[in-house]
Amino acid sequence: MPISIFGFEALWSPWYFGFLVLVTLLYFGVTVKWRDKFADNEPLQPKQAVLFVSGILLLYILKGSPIDLMGHIIFTMHMVQMAFLLLLVPPLLIMGIPAYVWRAFIELPVVKPLFMFFTKPMLALLLFSLFFSLYHLPLVFDFVKQDVLIHGLVSNLLFVSAILYWWPIVNNLEGMHKFHGLKKLSYLFGLSVLMTPACALIIFSTGPFYATYSDGEAWLQAMALCVPAGTLAQLNLTGPELFTNMSTIEDQRTGGIVMKVIQELVFTVFIWLVFHEWLKNETANADDITAKVLQDRKDMAYHRHNG
Template sequence: MIKVWLKMLDILLEEFHFSTMWNGGILLFILFGVIIYLFILPEDKNHKWWRTILFFTGLIILFISIGSPLNVIGRIQFSTHIIQIVLLLLFAPPLLIIGFKKKTMEKILSIPVLAKIMRVITNPIAAIILFYLLFYGYHIPVIFNNARIDLYLNYFYLLALFIAAFLLWIPIISSNRLHQKQKRYYIIANIVLLIPYSLLLLLAKDVLYMIYTDVDMFISALAVCLPDFQDIPKEFFQAIMPFNPAEEQPKGGWILLVSQLVIFGFSLFMTEKNK
């Protein structure tokens, strides 16, 4: 397995352009976020240094998930797509929320209209419904297959999922959205609602996504990352399809199941600890 991985990575580094592997637009967006955080947002004397570190860590994880070679490899290997989803939806949002400057949020909430909007979009019931509709909707095979062969549509879905995940995590992180018992049930509900997809990946007898099995669809999915893909022979794409989709699917299921149990389990532990 390691030899196959190294072979694929060697092919990617040799054939794929640097701009294909590393998304400059996403990097500029991240750097813009750093500049706003450091120099534009109002100073907060009570802001702890470790919160800044968590915020920057969240930005780095966000870039790794959608702007690094992980994004390209996720089009080749399904389990890597699941790693990408875990980083984007379960790791980055809580770190960004915890690290955000409270004084800035207080200024935003001091404006009645914005405060009302925030109360509506961070309503726990609305947040949980929105997130899981988008999450399961994106992973419906026909939608997933079509999204992966359209660069902008795929990024639109990922952006929508990230925003929904951000809203999903606010009731968990915030100290005034839910009381202790409600927060406990909310976290457990998230665990329960993610498990079915993990089990589907683990137990499905057939490969769910043709994007990883059909050569033509596979080429279309990578074509959006390769400006000059017409000059690349079909054999090249066949050479980087070494991963058995029937094995990748349950592997992705295990990654998702273990990751969400650890992350939400830790959140539940911290909630109980802070009683």
């Protein structure tokens, strides 16, 4: 059965599209037209604009296009959505927003102590992995998907926790929590390890976990999160089996595998970037390092000779 039966609003989320357009206009207004109002402002770099706009476009594709609708119908698509939403959109947005804008936001009296606390690397790592694992517990997952307000709140908290996790890796602000060089690799590897148990439980399960993908009534209630009630009432739907040839357990296992594969691919790209940055810095500082080593040897020889 084609998903076009759910209508234009469910497929393309025009209100969400309008919201993201306003956010993008605000971004360019702050970073171009009104940037003189900020201390230590700098001209917007094309790279920053590309990163931010890419993040916004990806956000719309994941949460405003038919992918979001399919994520409520098929668990595999939900996991694709989660993987890119939590592992790729946050670093794009963080790197796309200029440092002086971040600084102005973080320096707000209420924001600074909270931001400095929750971006402590180990705490950010544990909170994000914990939120991700708890969210995908069947009892929590089915409860969250039955109410639009709770679903919105939990989804936003999960996204914020992802931003806090990525902050120590990609932020460029002085005085902020951040890793340098190869320490970033350990941090990325840490999340890969902590996310594995949740993915493994989903992949190796012997039966369906989630009522919102296996029970017709619960599924219809979850569909109300993205489909207008009037549209749903006119359709004679029984469950997700109308839109996929996969069984519920096959869909669930595929979703777990897809999540783990995308996570490893994203991390592989970032690990390569981190290693390349480290190698570039080491090469650039090679002369200084060599000079320091030679000076240390001279000092040792001098002290040995005069000792």
